[in-house]
Amino acid sequence: MEKPIISVQGIRKVYPLGREKVVALRKIDLDIQKGEICCILGTSGSGKSTLLNQLAGLEKPTRGHVEICGVNISRLSERQLAVFRQKHIGFIFQSYNLLPAYTACENVAMPLAFRGFSVRQRNKAAISLLKKVGLGSRLYHKPTEMSGGQQQRVGIARAFVSRPQVVFADEPTGNLDSKTTIEVMELMVRLCRKYQQTLVIVTHEANLAAYADRIVTLVDGSIISNVENHSIIDREGNKIGEVPPSEEELFAAHLQQPEEKALPASTDKTPQDSAPAEGKFALREDFLPGEEKGPTQSAPAPQEESKGE
Numbered sequence: 001m002e003k004p005i006i007s008v009q010g011i012r013k014v015y016p017l018g019r020e021k022v023v024a025l026r027k028i029d030l031d032i033q034k035g036e037i038c039c040i041l042g043t044s045g046s047g048k049s050t051l052l053n054q055l056a057g058l059e060k061p062t063r064g065h066v067e068i069c070g071v072n073i074s075r076l077s078e079r080q081l082a083v084f085r086q087k088h089i090g091f092i093f094q095s096y097n098l099l100p101a102y103t104a105c106e107n108v109a110m111p112l113a114f115r116g117f118s119v120r121q122r123n124k125a126a127i128s129l130l131k132k133v134g135l136g137s138r139l140y141h142k143p144t145e146m147s148g149g150q151q152q153r154v155g156i157a158r159a160f161v162s163r164p165q166v167v168f169a170d171e172p173t174g175n176l177d178s179k180t181t182i183e184v185m186e187l188m189v190r191l192c193r194k195y196q197q198t199l200v201i202v203t204h205e206a207n208l209a210a211y212a213d214r215i216v217t218l219v220d221g222s223i224i225s226n227v228e229n230h231s232i233i234d235r236e237g238n239k240i241g242e243v244p245p246s247e248e249e250l251f252a253a254h255l256q257q258p259e260e261k262a263l264p265a266s267t268d269k270t271p272q273d274s275a276p277a278e279g280k281f282a283l284r285e286d287f288l289p290g291e292e293k294g295p296t297q298s299a300p301a302p303q304e305e306s307k308g309e
């Protein structure tokens with residue numbers, strides 16, 4: 001069997017809190033295989049973000065270590081970690097974290113600047129990927145001129161543009177409605193499937209685990225279950241299942257049924273949810289410079305980027 005792309009051994013994370021200590025992670029062992037979509041599921045405060053931060057090298061564990069792509073990242077210096085992240089890791093955040101003064105295109109092109117691509121190559125790759133995520137008509141919009149779902153698609157394009165081996169997403173649909181959540185989940189999973197990238201998604205929404213190949217449940221800083229799952233989007237990117245309804249949707253449906261009859265005819269509540277789904281995000285071509293036709297070269301090693309522009 002292949003070596004896991006992420007291997008976590010004996011991680012413990014303790015935060016000092018005044019004179020007290022918070023034990024956020026207890027003794028975490030976890031292997032994630034290349035190309036796997038792994039969902040880390042848990043209620044608020046269970047330690048999901050803390051675990052993701054250790055996996056991605058944003059924080060150092062109190063004990064234990066994390067290996068990614070064969071590198072023990074817990075031993076790297078901050079500078080080495082920054083270079084490692086630029087090369088191998090993408091991030092998607094709940095609140096998108098786009099740079100407000102920059103356009104969608106500039107936000108997506110940004111990670112390629114650190115990898116030594118020319119401005120022309122960066123823009124070409126960013127535009128190509130933005131079109132593929134259904135934002136071809138929003139290339140030069142700034143974050144405030146886009147909806148939450150559109151901003152998150154920019155965030156996804158930014159995470160994937162340099163084609164990192166591992167993408168981490170912390171509650172990526174936490175600010176989105178249920179229809180947009182499905183679009184965003186499908187988009188992330190299809191992008192990963194296309195290039196055999198590994199995706200680790202943190203969420204408290206149990207129904208989103210249906211997209212994962214592996215479901216890891218955290219309770220109070222410990223893994224209480226780690227199971228394989230048949231994802232609703234298979235390794236070839238075909239959709240083969242349905243997302244189960246969330247608890248909120250079931251509850252809303254339950255409330256709605258008897259209520260509808262009781263409502264007076266004059267109520268101005270008009271159900272607006274029947275709009276057709278937005279553009280499909282067919283992912284047919286490659287978007288990174290170097291794979292498109294033409295004599296473009298692959299990126300130089302990140303250490304040699306000091307010339308700058």
Ligand SMILES: Nc1ncnc2c1ncn2[C@@H]1O[C@H](COP(=O)(O)OP(=O)(O)O)[C@@H](O)[C@H]1O
Binds near residue numbers: 015023049050051
């Ligand atoms: N920087 C910090 N300092 C002190 N306690 C923290 C810090 N970050 C997280 N915690 C605590 O660790 C626990 C897990 O937090 P977190 O990983 O953010 O949970 P989740 O993402 O599952 O909601 C919580 O009790 C939280 O209060």
Ligand SMILES: [Mg+2]
Binds near residue numbers: 048049050
């Ligand atoms: Mg969190």
